[in-house]
Amino acid sequence: MIISASYRTDIPAFYAKWFENRFRAGFARVANPYGGPDTVVSLAEKVDGFVFWTRNAAPFRDALALVRAAEIPFVISHTMLGYPRALDRSVIDTNSAVAEISRLVAEYGPRSVVWRYDPVVFSSLTPASFHLENFGRLAQALAGLVDECVLSFATIYKKTARNMDAAARAENFTWTDPDWPEKQRLAQHLAILAGECDIRLTSCSQHVGLPLAACVDARRLEDVAGHWGLPRVIASKTKGNRPDCRCHESRDIGAYDSCPHGCAYCYAVGSRTLAKRRYGGHDPEGEFLFTPLRRPEIETLLV
Numbered sequence: 446m447i448i449s450a451s452y453r454t455d456i457p458a459f460y461a462k463w464f465e466n467r468f469r470a471g472f473a474r475v476a477n478p479y480g481g482p483d484t485v486v487s488l489a490e491k492v493d494g495f496v497f498w499t500r501n502a503a504p505f506r507d508a509l510a511l512v513r514a515a516e517i518p519f520v521i522s523h524t525m526l527g528y529p530r531a532l533d534r535s536v537i538d539t540n541s542a543v544a545e546i547s548r549l550v551a552e553y554g555p556r557s558v559v560w561r562y563d564p565v566v567f568s569s570l571t572p573a574s575f576h577l578e579n580f581g582r583l584a585q586a587l588a589g590l591v592d593e594c595v596l597s598f599a600t601i602y603k604k605t606a607r608n609m610d611a612a613a614r615a616e617n618f619t620w621t622d623p624d625w626p627e628k629q630r631l632a633q634h635l636a637i638l639a640g641e642c643d644i645r646l647t648s649c650s651q652h653v654g655l656p657l658a659a660c661v662d663a664r665r666l667e668d669v670a671g672h673w674g675l676p677r678v679i680a681s682k683t684k685g686n687r688p689d690c691r692c693h694e695s696r697d698i699g700a701y702d703s704c705p706h707g708c709a710y711c712y713a714v715g716s717r718t719l720a721k722r723r724y725g726g727h728d729p730e731g732e733f734l735f736t737p738l739r740r741p742e743i744e745t746l747l748v
Contacts, residue, residue: 447661447681448488448495451699453478453713454734455706457497457505457521462729465508468515473698476737483737486696493679494666495519496695498561500536500706503545513553518670518677521549522595522660524561525587527579529570531616534707543586550590554672556665560591563649564599565631566710568613568620573631581638588642595658596635597649598628604715612709629653650690659683661692700735703727 450456456464467473471489495512497505502521512519525542526533537545549558562580567573584594599605601622609620632646632653639646647658659665663679670677684694701713705724714720723735 446487446491447493447663447666447679447693447695448486449661449695449697449699450495450497451697451734452498452660453697453699453701454704455499455501456699456734457499457508458501459504459703459705459724460727460729460734461504461508463727463731463734464505465511466729467698467732468508468511470732472732473734474732475696475698476700476733476735478701483733484696486698488698489515492517493663493677493681494670496522496661496666498522498524500524501542501545502549503537503541509549509553513673516673516675518666518673518675519553519557520662520665520669521558522561523549523558524563525583526562527583528566531570531612531618532566532568532709534709536706536708539583539586543590546587546590554669555590555592556668556672558591559660559662559665560587560594560644561597562594562635563597564710564712565596565628566599566620567623569618573627576631577634577638580635584639584642584644587644591644593645593647593658594639595647595649595660596632596653596655597651598653599710600712602712605710605712608711608714608717609709625653650685650687652689657689657691659691659693661695663693698734700733703735 468488473486475484475486523546527539546558613620632655636646646655648655649658663681667677667679681693685692702715702719703723704714705721707717
C-alpha cells in the first residue's frame with residue numbers, strides 16, 4: 446500500500462514530530478472525515494512507498510531520513526506558487542522553496558520531487574498575465590531539478606468561495622472563476638513554458654488539453670527506489686479519488702481543518718480559526734493526527 450501524507454493537511458510543514466513518532470510506532474489511527482469508522486493504517490509492514498504533500502519540506506528532514514533508512518521510497522509533492530501574500534499568507538518564499546527542492550533532489554534523486562502549480566487562482570492580483578510571467582519564472586528556477594509539474598485550476602467549493610470572499614474583502618481584491626476555454630488556453634501556454642525548461646506539465650483530474658497526472662504514482666516511486674539501489678515492483682492499481690484521477694491506490698493519514706498556512710483558496714480548511722486552534726492544541730504523541738471532531742467541539746473551538 447502507498448501512504449499519502451497528506452492531501453488533507455501539510456504534515457511535513459507542521460506535524461513532522463507526530464509523523465516521526467507514528468513511523469517509529471509502525472501505525473497511525475486515522476479519523477474518517479466522512480463520518481465512518483476510524484481506521485488503523487500501518488506505516489511499516491506492507492508499505493510500498495510514501496507521497497508527502499507540502500508547501501515547506503524543511504521541517505521534515507529528519508522524518509525523510511527515517512523513511513530512507515527504512516528503505517521505503519518516497520516522493521515529495523511540493524507546491525510552489527509565488528502568489529501575493531493576500532492569497533498566500535504564510536508560506537515560505539519561492540527562493541527558499543527552490544533551495545529546499547534542490548537539496549531534496551541532490552539527496553534523494555531526480556525523481557523524488559514533483560512540483561505542483563496548484564491551484565491556479567484567477568483574481569485581480571493574479572490574472573492570466575500574472576500566471577504566464579510567474580509560472581515561467583518558477584519553471585526556469587526549477588529547470589534541471591524536476592521533470593514534472595502538476596497543474597490544477599481552483600475548484601470553488603462553498604467553503605472555498607466563503608474564504609476567498611473574506612480574503613478579498615480584507616485585502617481589497619476581486620476574484621473570478623472563468624469558463625473552461627479560458628483555462629484551457631492558459632494551460633496550453635503554460636505547457637509551452639514548462640517544455641522550454643524540460644518539465645512535463647500534467648493536469649490533476651481536469652481536462653484542459655494536458656496529460657492527466659498521477660499525483661500518487663507507483664511508477665515514480667519505483668524509479669526512486671531504483672535510484673537508491675532498491676529494485677522494487679509496486680503492485681498498486683489505479684484508483685483515484687474522483688473522476689479522471691489517475692492516482693494509484695493509497696491511504697491518507699491526514700485530517701481536514703488542521704493546516705494553519707491560511708491560504709485563501711484552500712479546499713481542505715473550512716475555517717481558518719478552527720485550523721489554527723486545532724494546530725495549537727496538537728499532541729505529537731497522539732495516535733491520531735487529530736481525533737474526530739464532534740459538533741459541540743467545533744463550536745467550542747470557533748469561540
